Amino acid sequence: xxxxxxxxxxxxxxxxxxxxxxxxxxxxxxxxxxxxxxxxxxxxxxxxxxxxxxxxxxxxxxxxxxxxxxxxxxxxxxxxxxxxxxxxxxxxxxxxxxxxxxxxxxxxxxxxxxxxxxxxxxxxxxxxxxxxxxxxxxxxxxxxxxxxxxxxxxxxxxxxxxxxxxxxxxxxxxxxx
Numbered sequence: 001x002x003x004x005x006x007x008x009x010x011x012x013x014x015x016x017x018x019x020x021x022x023x024x025x026x027x028x029x030x031x032x033x034x035x036x037x038x039x040x041x042x043x044x045x046x047x048x049x050x051x052x053x054x055x056x057x058x059x060x061x062x063x064x065x066x067x068x069x070x071x072x073x074x075x076x077x078x079x080x081x082x083x084x085x086x087x088x089x090x091x092x093x094x095x096x097x098x099x100x101x102x103x104x105x106x107x108x109x110x111x112x113x114x115x116x117x118x119x120x121x122x123x124x125x126x127x128x129x130x131x132x133x134x135x136x137x138x139x140x141x142x143x144x145x146x147x148x149x150x151x152x153x154x155x156x157x158x159x160x161x162x163x164x165x166x167x168x169x170x171x172x173x174x175x176x177x
Contacts, residue, residue, distance in 0.1 A: 014111070016110070
């Protein structure tokens with residue numbers, strides 16, 4: 001695995017090192033020892049998948065409120081997305097800044113989302129599956145979100161008018177610090 005730091009401290013793009021032969025390829029997607037050695041979460045207690053049928057589907061921006069804040073490791077197992085992480089750590093030098101990267105089953109990239117970040121994505125094709133590993137269990141009462149198009153963040157999305165978006169994601173109020 002190749003870890004590339006983003007402009008947001010603690011967030012990393014991770015590229016798989018694929019071993020190829022006549023059969024196809026093999027790649028390690030997680031190693032607790034490697035992650036711990038980099039000071040990243042190395043214990044994941046919950047894994048989930050999401051499937052999106054249509055190009056332009058937007059999911060996010062989601063996070064869990066303390067004390068249930070979670071780190072996430074996100075990768076695409078089918079299709080492609082534009083993935084965005086947003087730093088909501090009030091004491092961070094990159095507070096309210098975001099970073100986006102294209103993740104796909106073909107490019108083998110993953111993103112490590114630290115605690116205190118919101119996360120979301122927009123699908124770049126039909127029939128997309130995203131796989132998440134989370135450091136803490138989902139707690140519905142701690143689930144929070146910020147609006148994907150809030151001018152406080154200025155996130156640039158591939159499609160500025162999502163074709164599919166959940167009601168909850170479209171109704172978050174403007175962000176206030």
